[in-house]
Amino acid sequence: MEETTPHPLIAARLAAGLTMEELVSGIRAAAARRRLRSGTDDARVRKWQRGVEPDDESQVYIAEALGWPADIVRADDWPNWLPLTADGVVPLGPHSSVPALREALRTAMERRTFFAISGVALSALAADWAIGPAAALAQARDGKPVGEDFVTFLENTTERLACLPTEQRQHxxxxxxxxxxxxxxxxxxxxxxxxxxLRLHTLAASLSQTVAWHRFDLGRHTTASQNWIAGLHNAHAAGDHDLGAGLLGDLAYQAAWRGDHTTAASILHHALTRAQNPAARCLLQLRLARTLAARGERSERRTVMRALAAAEKHLSDAGTDRPAWCAWVSEADLAVDSGQALLDLGDTGRAHRLITDGEGLLPTARDKTKGVFAAYRAASYLDLKEPEPAAAAATQSLLLARRIGAPRCISLVDDLIPRFQPYRHAQGVPELLHLAAA
Known part of the structure; x- marks a missing residue:
């Protein structure tokens, strides 16, 4: 472990904006609220910072002194449960990769979410990444040796897990x-x-990205964000700009999904400054077009169309040498995402054709994407006031999503259900409403 890496208690205290004296005072106050007395002083806190483990009660007092509820404490996992940031975003730095991973692991262990990461904090992180040099790789100076064969085993099994069919990835x-x-x-x-x-940082980034998508599909947005952020730190440490841009693109996708298109656009603009691979740039431009179109501002129509044209050009330039995280980008994605952008711009007829054509191009291996595209197709039919094909597409999406375990796709269909209410007597709609209620 690097000698310059601060102890998590120091990092947590600084993140909370507390001096040593204020932390000690807060610990004593937490004990006093229970009509107890704590003998904690500066010397004892320094011992904790050097590796001495506080008892269970003291850990509860520490949590409350830092401004966190007592049930954040996992006394058997000191000091890993300590929150390392005030806003949920570990700043990029030469020694930030492991703390960012720890923050993601800690968030995953919590029983409830204590904060939502703000768009301002995410945009600032993206800006720091866009202008900063790659972080120095960690140089571990002690501990047990790590063998190359074991790292190879972790790389191979991770790749196999990530490449399983959608229906199996839920397990x-x-x-x-x-x-x-x-x-x-x-x-x-x-x-x-x-x-x-270098291989471990790259593996950490890839794993974090895969874990983040699992959490995102389950609606666990804070944990997903933390894993994408941890992945960004490790891609940054490894000097992999394309992977870093992809992780920022994922954070932007999440922001757009939650309706924060201003944050999504800001992050994507920063991501595009350093992405080099044509397939990576294609995906980022498609997401930029989608989020700009969703803002519904007529003045941005030209910008949307330029982004779609750039995505088409990048896809034509993309060969077989693609990063794994965007190897799947295809003509199907170009068609459907272009269609969805045009749908938000009001060009429903052309949008419907593109979405239908794109869905037909998808291979069987991408069932989850097929379910999402079917939901988009249902939305486009509703915009055209054609409830029968809309109900057929929504039913297809919902059945597929339930079979493969894709809650995000189910959520898309659930959001469409109120729009079917005026067409309760149209063919296929009663059956869809019954299926959605089951």
Missing amino acids: TPALLDAHLSTVTELLEHGRYTPALG
Whole structure:
């Protein structure tokens, strides 16, 4: 572990904006609220910062002194449960990759979400990434040696888990979490060569991205954000600008999904400054077009069309040498995302044709995407006031999503259900409403 890495208690205190004296005072006050007395002083806190473990009661007092509820404490996992930030975003820096992973793991362990990460904080992180040099790779100086064969095993099993068919990936979250926790431990406590360190950071970034999508599909947005942020830190440490841009693109996709298109556009503009691979730039431009169109501002129509044209050009330039996270980008995605952007711009006829054509191009392996596209097609039919084909598309999407375990796709259909109410007697609509209520 690097000697310059601060103890999590120091990081948590600084994130909370507390001096040592204020922390000590807060610990004593937490005990006093229980009509108890704490003998904590500066010397004892310094011992905790050097590796001495506080007892269970003291950990509860520490949490409350930092401004967090007592049930955040996991006394058997000191000091990993400590919150390292005030706003949920670990700042980019030369030693930030492991703390960002720890923050993501800590958030995943919490029983409830204590904060939502603001768009301002995410945009600031993206700006720092866009202008900053790559972070220095960690040089572990102690701990048990990490073997190349073991890292290869983790890389291969992670790739296999990520490449499983959609229907099987719903069974993998616990395995992916265990892999990410293992890689974090290796980075923090292992002894490895610079070459293995580069591979471990890259693996941590890839794992974090996969875990984030699992959380996002389940509607666990804060945990998803933390994993994408942790992935960004590790891609930054490894100097992989395309992967970093992809992780920012995922954060932008999440912001757009939640209706924060201003944050999404800001993040995507920063991501595009350093992305190089044509497939990566295609995906980022498609997401930019989608989020600009969704803002519904007529003045941005030209910007939307320029982004779609750029995406088409990048896709034509993309060869087989693509990053794994965007290897799947295809003519189907170009068609459907272009159609969705045009739908938001009011060009419903052309949008409907593109969405239908794009869905037909999808391979069987992308069932979840097919379900999402079917939901988009249902929305486009509703815009055209054609409830019968809309009901057929929504039913297809809902049945597919339930079969493969895709809650995000189910959510898309659920959001459309109120729009079917005026057409309760149209063919297929009563059956859809009954299915959605089941």
